[in-house]
Amino acid sequence: MIFAGLAEKLQETFRRLKSKGRLTEADVDEAMKEVRRALLAADVNFQVVKSFVARVKERAVGQDVLSSLTPAQQVIKIVREELAGLMGGTQSKLNMAPKPPTVVMMVGLHGAGKTTTAAKLANLMRKQGRRPLLVACDVYRPAAIKQLQVLGEQLDIPVFSMGDRHTPVDIARAAVEHATRQGRDLVIIDTAGRLEINEEMMAELEELKAALRPHEILLVVDAMTGQVAVNIAETFNKRLGLDGVVLTKLDGDTRGGAALSIKAVTGCPIKFVGVGEKLDALEPFHPDRMADRILGMGDVLTLIEKAQASFDAEQVARLNKKIRSADFTLDDFLEQLQEVKKLGPIQQIISMLPGLGNMKKLKELGDIDDRELVYVEAIIRSMTPWERAHPHEINGSRRRRIARGSGTSVQKVNSVLKQFEQTRKMMRQLAEMGRGGKKGARLPRNLFPGKDNPLF
Amino acid sequence: MGFFNRLKESLSKTRQGLVEKIENLITGRQVIDESLYEELEEALIGADVGVETSLELMETLRRRVKEQKLRDPARLKPLLQELITDELGTGDSSLNRGGPPTVILVVGVNGVGKTTTIGKLAYYYKTRGERVLLGAADTFRAAAIDQLEIWGRRVGVDVIKHREGSDPAAVAYDALQAARARKMDMLIIDTAGRLHTKSNLMEELKKIRRVLGRELSGAPHEVLLVLDATTGQNAISQARLFSEATGVTGIVLTKLDGTARGGVIIGIRRMLNIPVKFIGIGEGVEDLQPFNPQEFAAALFD
Numbered sequence: 206m207i208f209a210g211l212a213e214k215l216q217e218t219f220r221r222l223k224s225k226g227r228l229t230e231a232d233v234d235e236a237m238k239e240v241r242r243a244l245l246a247a248d249v250n251f252q253v254v255k256s257f258v259a260r261v262k263e264r265a266v267g268q269d270v271l272s273s274l275t276p277a278q279q280v281i282k283i284v285r286e287e288l289a290g291l292m293g294g295t296q297s298k299l300n301m302a303p304k305p306p307t308v309v310m311m312v313g314l315h316g317a318g319k320t321t322t323a324a325k326l327a328n329l330m331r332k333q334g335r336r337p338l339l340v341a342c343d344v345y346r347p348a349a350i351k352q353l354q355v356l357g358e359q360l361d362i363p364v365f366s367m368g369d370r371h372t373p374v375d376i377a378r379a380a381v382e383h384a385t386r387q388g389r390d391l392v393i394i395d396t397a398g399r400l401e402i403n404e405e406m407m408a409e410l411e412e413l414k415a416a417l418r419p420h421e422i423l424l425v426v427d428a429m430t431g432q433v434a435v436n437i438a439e440t441f442n443k444r445l446g447l448d449g450v451v452l453t454k455l456d457g458d459t460r461g462g463a464a465l466s467i468k469a470v471t472g473c474p475i476k477f478v479g480v481g482e483k484l485d486a487l488e489p490f491h492p493d494r495m496a497d498r499i500l501g502m503g504d505v506l507t508l509i510e511k512a513q514a515s516f517d518a519e520q521v522a523r524l525n526k527k528i529r530s531a532d533f534t535l536d537d538f539l540e541q542l543q544e545v546k547k548l549g550p551i552q553q554i555i556s557m558l559p560g561l562g563n564m565k566k567l568k569e570l571g572d573i574d575d576r577e578l579v580y581v582e583a584i585i586r587s588m589t590p591w592e593r594a595h596p597h598e599i600n601g602s603r604r605r606r607i608a609r610g611s612g613t614s615v616q617k618v619n620s621v622l623k624q625f626e627q628t629r630k631m632m633r634q635l636a637e638m639g640r641g642g643k644k645g646a647r648l649p650r651n652l653f654p655g656k657d658n659p660l661f
Numbered sequence: 662m663g664f665f666n667r668l669k670e671s672l673s674k675t676r677q678g679l680v681e682k683i684e685n686l687i688t689g690r691q692v693i694d695e696s697l698y699e700e701l702e703e704a705l706i707g708a709d710v711g712v713e714t715s716l717e718l719m720e721t722l723r724r725r726v727k728e729q730k731l732r733d734p735a736r737l738k739p740l741l742q743e744l745i746t747d748e749l750g751t752g753d754s755s756l757n758r759g760g761p762p763t764v765i766l767v768v769g770v771n772g773v774g775k776t777t778t779i780g781k782l783a784y785y786y787k788t789r790g791e792r793v794l795l796g797a798a799d800t801f802r803a804a805a806i807d808q809l810e811i812w813g814r815r816v817g818v819d820v821i822k823h824r825e826g827s828d829p830a831a832v833a834y835d836a837l838q839a840a841r842a843r844k845m846d847m848l849i850i851d852t853a854g855r856l857h858t859k860s861n862l863m864e865e866l867k868k869i870r871r872v873l874g875r876e877l878s879g880a881p882h883e884v885l886l887v888l889d890a891t892t893g894q895n896a897i898s899q900a901r902l903f904s905e906a907t908g909v910t911g912i913v914l915t916k917l918d919g920t921a922r923g924g925v926i927i928g929i930r931r932m933l934n935i936p937v938k939f940i941g942i943g944e945g946v947e948d949l950q951p952f953n954p955q956e957f958a959a960a961l962f963d
């Protein structure tokens with residue numbers, strides 16, 4: 206297991222404590238201070254942290270230290286198990302109506318991402334064979350209806366709207382009738398953002414619920430939400446009885462402690478997570494991965510899974526060898542970018558590698574965005590084989606020719622060459638660290654999986 | 662009783678309980694002791710001040726108590742409030758001016774309230790006699806341009822726009838040309854929400870900045886980062902990365918009409934020294950106020 210963040214701190218704590226044999230109360234107390242800090246820094250609500258830490262402590266004190274694990278690892282193991290356990294199992298299914306149409310209602314604060322999530326959900330469910338209808342019930346925010354209509358158009362999924370002069374209840378009722386007539390078996394209702402303390406607006410949702418008897422009420426929550434996640438979730442749950450939660454904007458660098466807070470107060474499952482602005486960026490929720498993320502241990506599992514699914518093993522072995530030797534050419538660079546791209550957005554991959562998320566050099570590699578990859582490819586393909594093998598020899602006039610040939614600019618060519626150089630340097634450093642060259646760094650021997658990589 | 666139920670019960674009482682608790686804690690007490698400090702620390706953490714900043718504040722508080730030989734628990738709360746107020750600066754929320762026109766670029770992650778804030782800002786300055794123009798440089802999100810136009814009509818200011826999907830820097834350029842030609846006092850430019858970790862999208866902001874600076878020296882005179890008060894510690898990362906990319910000069914903290922306290926701005930001020938200039942307290946056109954550190958510090962505890 207690779208640890209970063211909390212794990213390193215715990216190693217440190219236990220080094221000081223030099224515990225043997227059995228975890229004493231004093232050991233565990235020290236460790237729990239670090240656990241508390243890590244959870245609070247991840248925005249888990251402080252009350253939730255309190256109960257959680259008490260529970261972990263209870264479990265940890267008096268445990269035999271297993272010979273296979275260090276005390277730090279053992280505490281981490283307990284913390285992870287408890288965290289993942291509390292966040293529930295994987296459950297990305299919606300409650301379906303025995304007699305269609307199934308009615309789903311999206312609720313949440315302003316700016317949480319309800320409209321986008323409604324469209325993403327419609328898209329996902331269509332892939333599973335449903336015939337969704339989107340319903341525009343946000344009659345308050347300027348241009349909210351138009352926003353849903355545009356998204357519907359992009360997806361080619363119908364959007365039901367009646368402008369902003371009818372009540373949400375009237376619109377939603379008419380929409381369900383419309384769906385029944387049109388043979389639509391899934392009705393997804395977008396509602397306006399509202400504060401959980403706004404009595405009038407919360408009453409409106411209750412009316413909507415009473416009128417529609419939705420099969421699923423989904424609370425949409427921004428993953429960056431802080432301590433008040435508990436107030437929000439609790440109030441929405443009390444007033445409406447939630448069936449599930451969608452956590453949005455997880456493609457950023459938030460630890461997402463709100464997930465734990467929300468689960469703790471509502472008890473209802475987190476069903477989906479939003480991981481990007483594109484309309485297919487909605488994924489099932491994985492509690493174990495979320496636990497690692499909250500603890501700052503990187504989303505190693507996701508990466509491993511993705512890597513296993515998409516890497517071409519032989520090619521990777523060859524690349525790894527090249528990276529470690531110095532003859533890494535522009536051809537290899539291109540090949541490598543394409544391999545990495547199969548894993549998903551490059552930045553997301555980097556953020557998933559524990560301990561690497563903050564490395565400046567890697568961030569620069571992340572500058573090669575997916576959209577940019579098209580240019581990179583065009584540029585490298587416009588070079589002669591000799592140039593690709595001798596990147597240092599590419600002078601000004603060659604650069605201009607390459608820019609013309611690839612339909613880009615000299616600046617773009619320069620930046621590709623710069624990124625290549627940085628990547629090459631970084632790869633070499635990583636390879637050295639992996640060989641145990643630099644102490645303190647715990648990195649996989651290769652950035653890419655292969656049979657000699659301990660990570661995979 | 663299960664873990665969840667126990668938790669739920671304790672949480673439901675937390676909010677209402679907290680104010681009272683602190684009051685009781687402080688007024689009902691004879692001595693300043695460890696548990697009192699602990700509860701104060703919890704109040705700070707519960708307001709999203711963040712664990713490190715809270716610990717530091719508590720440390721300073723303890724030191725002050727010692728230095729001033731304080732014994733009366735009633736003195737703690739005002740003292741802590743004072744510390745926080747000092748942290749937050751003078752509260753001079755006036756915008757940097759230049760031009761004319763003064764160019765204001767508004768940035769932030771998705772859904773924090775950028776467009777709404779622009780509507781409110783336009784209203785704020787218009788009612789103070791300024792000629793304001795808006796630039797619709799969010800060409801990415803569906804119906805973002807319509808949203809800004811509706812705000813423009815509501816406030817009675819013009820909006821310069823291109824079509825959806827066009828180059829935001831080109832919109833900014835045209836908006837600046839128009840603002841000059843029409844002798845505007847102020848140009849406010851809306852941008853698409855973006856996560857601060859997406860470097861290609863941050864590049865796009867840099868480009869907008871460059872284009873503005875080339876056309877009018879000193880522009881943008883103000884880069885306002887809009888932060889949602891419900892955001893937790895991630896706001897620090899937002900502030901840092903948006904600053905690196907665009908040189909943020911001020912913060913607008915929105916959605917303070919909810920239960921959120923927005924305590925994270927204390928950490929931002931300490932680490933990055935970015936002042937808060939305005940706060941958003943609702944969806945209406947008048948729901949924008951200049952930031953007042955004293956009031957803010959007091960509100961952290963209620």
Ligand SMILES: Nc1nc2c(ncn2[C@@H]2O[C@H](COP(=O)(O)OP(=O)(O)OP(=O)(O)O)[C@@H](O)[C@H]2O)c(=O)[nH]1
Pocket residue numbers: 315316346398400769770771772773774775776777778799802805852853854855915916917918919940941942943944948
């Ligand atoms: N309660 C409350 N709601 C607000 C406040 N400011 C903005 N909002 C609401 O928050 C939601 C999102 O606001 P927008 O202005 O669209 O946010 P944005 O940052 O422009 O969003 P994108 O352009 O999609 O990134 C809207 O429903 C606004 O009405 C505030 O101070 N209080």
Ligand SMILES: [Mg+2]
Pocket residue numbers: 775776777799805851852853854
């Ligand atoms: Mg906007």
